[in-house]
Amino acid sequence: MASIDKVAKPKVLTTGNMNPRIRKAEYAVRGELAIKYEKLKVELEKGTPLPFKRVVGCNIGNPQALDQKPITFFRQVASLVEYPDLLNDKNAELTSKLYPSDAIERAKLLLKHIGSVGAYSHSQGIPWIREHVAKFISERDGYPADPSKIFLTQGASAGVQLTLQMIVEHPGVGIMIPIPQYPLYTATLAILHANPVPYYLDEAKDWGLTTEELERAYNEAAQQGIETRALVIINPGNPTGQCLKEENMRDIIHFCHKHRIILLADEVYQANIYHPEDHPFHSFKKVLKSMGPEYEGQELISYHSISKGMIGECGRRGGYFECEGLDPLIMDQIYKASSISLCPNVQGQIMVELMVNPPKQGDPSYAQYKKEYDDIYFSLIARAKKLEKLFSSLEGCTCNPAEGAMYLFPQIRLSKKAIEAAEKAGETPDQFYCMAMLEATGVCMVAGSGFGQVKGTAHFRSTFLPQPELFDEFCAAIQKFHEDFMNKYRD
Amino acid sequence: MASIDKVAKPKVLTTGNMNPRIRKAEYAVRGELAIKYEKLKVELEKGTPLPFKRVVGCNIGNPQALDQKPITFFRQVASLVEYPDLLNDKNAELTSKLYPSDAIERAKLLLKHIGSVGAYSHSQGIPWIREHVAKFISERDGYPADPSKIFLTQGASAGVQLTLQMIVEHPGVGIMIPIPQYPLYTATLAILHANPVPYYLDEAKDWGLTTEELERAYNEAAQQGIETRALVIINPGNPTGQCLKEENMRDIIHFCHKHRIILLADEVYQANIYHPEDHPFHSFKKVLKSMGPEYEGQELISYHSISKGMIGECGRRGGYFECEGLDPLIMDQIYKASSISLCPNVQGQIMVELMVNPPKQGDPSYAQYKKEYDDIYFSLIARAKKLEKLFSSLEGCTCNPAEGAMYLFPQIRLSKKAIEAAEKAGETPDQFYCMAMLEATGVCMVAGSGFGQVKGTAHFRSTFLPQPELFDEFCAAIQKFHEDFMNKYRD
Numbered sequence: 003m004a005s006i007d008k009v010a011k012p013k014v015l016t017t018g019n020m021n022p023r024i025r026k027a028e029y030a031v032r033g034e035l036a037i038k039y040e041k042l043k044v045e046l047e048k049g050t051p052l053p054f055k056r057v058v059g060c061n062i063g064n065p066q067a068l069d070q071k072p073i074t075f076f077r078q079v080a081s082l083v084e085y086p087d088l089l090n091d092k093n094a095e096l097t098s099k100l101y102p103s104d105a106i107e108r109a110k111l112l113l114k115h116i117g118s119v120g121a122y123s124h125s126q127g128i129p130w131i132r133e134h135v136a137k138f139i140s141e142r143d144g145y146p147a148d149p150s151k152i153f154l155t156q157g158a159s160a161g162v163q164l165t166l167q168m169i170v171e172h173p174g175v176g177i178m179i180p181i182p183q184y185p186l187y188t189a190t191l192a193i194l195h196a197n198p199v200p201y202y203l204d205e206a207k208d209w210g211l212t213t214e215e216l217e218r219a220y221n222e223a224a225q226q227g228i229e230t231r232a233l234v235i236i237n238p239g240n241p242t243g244q245c246l247k248e249e250n251m252r253d254i255i256h257f258c259h260k261h262r263i264i265l266l267a268d269e270v271y272q273a274n275i276y277h278p279e280d281h282p283f284h285s286f287k288k289v290l291k292s293m294g295p296e297y298e299g300q301e302l303i304s305y306h307s308i309s310k311g312m313i314g315e316c317g318r319r320g321g322y323f324e325c326e327g328l329d330p331l332i333m334d335q336i337y338k339a340s341s342i343s344l345c346p347n348v349q350g351q352i353m354v355e356l357m358v359n360p361p362k363q364g365d366p367s368y369a370q371y372k373k374e375y376d377d378i379y380f381s382l383i384a385r386a387k388k389l390e391k392l393f394s395s396l397e398g399c400t401c402n403p404a405e406g407a408m409y410l411f412p413q414i415r416l417s418k419k420a421i422e423a424a425e426k427a428g429e430t431p432d433q434f435y436c437m438a439m440l441e442a443t444g445v446c447m448v449a450g451s452g453f454g455q456v457k458g459t460a461h462f463r464s465t466f467l468p469q470p471e472l473f474d475e476f477c478a479a480i481q482k483f484h485e486d487f488m489n490k491y492r493d
Numbered sequence: 494m495a496s497i498d499k500v501a502k503p504k505v506l507t508t509g510n511m512n513p514r515i516r517k518a519e520y521a522v523r524g525e526l527a528i529k530y531e532k533l534k535v536e537l538e539k540g541t542p543l544p545f546k547r548v549v550g551c552n553i554g555n556p557q558a559l560d561q562k563p564i565t566f567f568r569q570v571a572s573l574v575e576y577p578d579l580l581n582d583k584n585a586e587l588t589s590k591l592y593p594s595d596a597i598e599r600a601k602l603l604l605k606h607i608g609s610v611g612a613y614s615h616s617q618g619i620p621w622i623r624e625h626v627a628k629f630i631s632e633r634d635g636y637p638a639d640p641s642k643i644f645l646t647q648g649a650s651a652g653v654q655l656t657l658q659m660i661v662e663h664p665g666v667g668i669m670i671p672i673p674q675y676p677l678y679t680a681t682l683a684i685l686h687a688n689p690v691p692y693y694l695d696e697a698k699d700w701g702l703t704t705e706e707l708e709r710a711y712n713e714a715a716q717q718g719i720e721t722r723a724l725v726i727i728n729p730g731n732p733t734g735q736c737l738k739e740e741n742m743r744d745i746i747h748f749c750h751k752h753r754i755i756l757l758a759d760e761v762y763q764a765n766i767y768h769p770e771d772h773p774f775h776s777f778k779k780v781l782k783s784m785g786p787e788y789e790g791q792e793l794i795s796y797h798s799i800s801k802g803m804i805g806e807c808g809r810r811g812g813y814f815e816c817e818g819l820d821p822l823i824m825d826q827i828y829k830a831s832s833i834s835l836c837p838n839v840q841g842q843i844m845v846e847l848m849v850n851p852p853k854q855g856d857p858s859y860a861q862y863k864k865e866y867d868d869i870y871f872s873l874i875a876r877a878k879k880l881e882k883l884f885s886s887l888e889g890c891t892c893n894p895a896e897g898a899m900y901l902f903p904q905i906r907l908s909k910k911a912i913e914a915a916e917k918a919g920e921t922p923d924q925f926y927c928m929a930m931l932e933a934t935g936v937c938m939v940a941g942s943g944f945g946q947v948k949g950t951a952h953f954r955s956t957f958l959p960q961p962e963l964f965d966e967f968c969a970a971i972q973k974f975h976e977d978f979m980n981k982y983r984d
Binding site: 011013014015016017019020021022024025027028029031032040062064065066067072074077078080081082084085086087088093096097099100117118119120121122123124125156157159160163167168169170171186189190193231232262263264299301309314315316317318319327328329331332335338339341342343344345346347348349350 | 502506507508510511513515516518520522527531555556558565569571572573575577578579584590591608609610613614616647648650651654658659660661662677680681684722723753754755790792800806807808809810819826829830832833834835836837838840
């Protein structure tokens with residue numbers, strides 16, 4: 003009997019009977035390539051001989067994993083609020099030797115309003131911080147913002163998931179998303195059992211966007227009986243890096259208003275603007291407000307994050323969204339849904355406070371803050387340009403410049419032989435190319451198929467975040483790999 | 494025309510067409526009473542005269558909001574990893590005057606393994622921390638644990654939501670939950686469109702649990718065509734505070750094994766054990782492993798958190814779950830689903846590390862750690878007993894002792910007159926009682942209807958977390974309110 007008992011029973015939960023919507027969801031940024039990358043990293047640490055000395059994660063916008071220094075003032079404040087004994091009279095003298103006076107003052111102020119970073123906060127986020135977010139938005143846009151319409155979140159992703167969840171009433175609901183898109187959107191829509199309604203960005207026009215294409219997407223969905231409720235726009239674009247022109251944004255708002263569609267504006271890269279004269283950032287909130295009373299009441303949710311910009315505090319999970327024009331009863335429901343997860347983590351909320359309320363001119367920490375911020379900013383511009391130049395120079399490769407964000411998304415034209423080899427390996431050509439690159443160089447990029455692309459084309463997304471001092475070496479490795487790959491599979 | 498344009502259009506999203514499952518979800522711990530409590534708090538801050546000097550939030554286990562001191566060593570490490578410059582040679586001398594050497598060593602070790610608290614980590618949690626969690630579990634239970642089966646989370650709630658989401662395939666799936674229960678479960682099941690299959694804890698037997706009751710619940714659900722897939726157990730209980738006997742736990746495991754049900758063990762209060770001789774904590778993992786090869790392969794997910802115990806770091810959002818006996822392909826799916834939210838916040842992960850790996854005897858910080866821990870522990874025991882004694886002494890009130898957790902859940906027998914007054918106010922009697930208490934005393938408790946209770950009974954849940962130095966005043970206020978309330982509504 004014992005031997006029979008020992009035979010493993012089939013499991014209650016299998017991939018055959020699990021939640022089919024989770025099974026269906028895909029998230030390429032941390033998919034097969036990223037898993038392989040993690041394995042190579044462990045191999046390298048173990049001392050296994052590999053054709054490269056280090057792995058480089060360009061699959062995800064994770065600046066501090068590639069040694070980007072955090073903003074010192076932000077971390078000083080975070081450090082002080084963790085250990086309030088530092089602020090006691092007894093320690094004041096020592097503390098003042100390690101921390102600047104404005105960091106100490108800010109920490110005291112925060113603790114006065116928060117109590118302890120270890121206590122649950124208001125589910126919507128600490129009211130005092132939301133007031134500062136509102137002030138930041140109103141100064142950015144020139145239009146008022148209301149703290150009661152702002153929700154602090156565990157990163158923008160959590161905000162997107164929460165708000166999409168509110169909107170999806172039934173499986174016939176459609177949400178318009180750009181192609182290429184950030185796969186958070188397709189993954190979340192798969193889980194919510196909603197229909198992605200794809201509209202295509204035009205690569206030939208710097209990933210621009212036309213109302214004609216929006217109308218086409220909307221109408222096609224309507225013909226299939228899909229009820230389009232919301233439109234997601236990522237500006238600056240991910241993976242495409244485009245910054246929308248104000249005129250274009252007015253068209254999009256007009257389109258949403260006309261068709262009664264909620265606008266969801268993912269603006270997490272609003273500080274990553276690399277051609278501010280030609281391609282400045284405009285928030286959808288500002289453009290909407292500028293369009294006058296006819297558009298008053300248009301429903302708009304705008305997302306922001308501490309993970310991007312020059313801050314790059316991804317691991318902390320902080321962000322916010324602002325609701326404009328929403329039914330107050332819906333706001334109550336968003337609050338209730340937030341409260342089930344209790345509250346966003348308080349250290350993430352504190353970083354939102356610091357993002358929207360950094361040192362000001364005249365503050366003791368201003369000069370250092372400004373220098374650190376600018377160093378990162380100008381270095382990102384330089385690296386973006388260098389990598390774009392490299393990609394544009396590669397055989398069969400074209401690449402639009404990054405107007406914003408943290409990515410390049412070049413198109414690559416592969417040989418028949420390469421496409422056949424990919425097929426044989428059971429992979430899409432772009433995935434095959436990226437896997438070959440990873441194995442040869444240790445550099446992890448993400449295949450375009452993870453973001454969506456025009457059928458028959460192949461792309462890949464790379465961050466331009468590798469360390470400045472290693473950047474030339476990184477570029478050389480890609481160049482060499484590409485040449486070898488093209489030669490190997492030459493028709 | 495302008496005036497017509499200005500008429501507010503109906504909204505795209507209303508409570509009439511939003512996601513009906515969110516609309517249906519209820520979360521009493523932060524519901525109507527908590528919202529009123531927040532309003533009273535603001536009123537008090539504004540100086541509005543109210544019948545009390547302070548509000549007291551007993552609606553939620555949030556120790557640090559009621560001035561419980563965090564564990565100093567934990568915060569010292571958290572403070573150091575935020576500001577790594579403190580660890581530089583240049584600052585070493587000053588830092589060593591503010592931080593003990595073992596906190597400095599631990600911070601260095603953490604940074605070596607993490608890199609930066611501002612970088613996204615592995616989606617499953619930092620491997621090095623998961624190794625320590627596995628070590629903690631194996632030392633606690635005497636059976637091995639595997640880091641690859643452990644997922645770090647943003648609090649136990651996020652783990653519960655994620656894993657329940659995996660299990661619910663279709664609207665016919667049932668999940669057994671205790672009544673009374675922590676409303677996270679009913680809220681999450683409502684959102685997932687699954688059936689709660691309630692089983693009742695027996696108040697007359699110290700909130701004990703019988704297999705007969707489990708069978709009854711299971712069979713009734715089966716008769717309704719519900720496919721029961723999992724059973725949630727909260728041990729120590731919330732809101733009930735019971736600690737299950739080992740024998741009872743074997744029965745539950747046997748029940749799950751027999752009916753092919755996944756066991757979900759919410760063990761977040763495992764350190765809050767107030768009668769360790771009579772009512773020690775046993776983990777379900779340990780009891781399962783002790784039951785021999787016949788039960789090998791039983792699917793079990795166990796949750797733990799940094800929010801409770803003597804740590805009380807709720808605002809940080811950290812925790813973990815351990816998977817036992819799950820299909821490896823399901824583990825891959827859990828990993829994928831985790832990766833869509835990128836990673837749990839790193840400061841929360843660090844607190845998990847400190848929880849499972851606190852200072853050891855002989856370490857410089859051990860004596861202080863031990864003293865702080867014990868002070869909180871013995872004070873919780875004393876406060877639990879004091880409040881239990883008060884509740885038991887109140888007219889019409891009976892109260893089981895708290896064997897564990899942070900709550901008492903007394904039953905209150907209200908007069909006909911009070912029940913009529915509640916009806917007139919459109920409230921359940923327990924909600925009516927709690928609202929009256931809040932308005933008279935500033936003390937916020939949660940009505941039993943938020944947790945579920947036997948029909949026709951009325952309960953409320955209170956934490957015993959108010960500050961020791963204010964505890965007598967707190968008890969006196971409740972006593973006075975209760976007498977007034979009973980007199981006012983005497984039949």
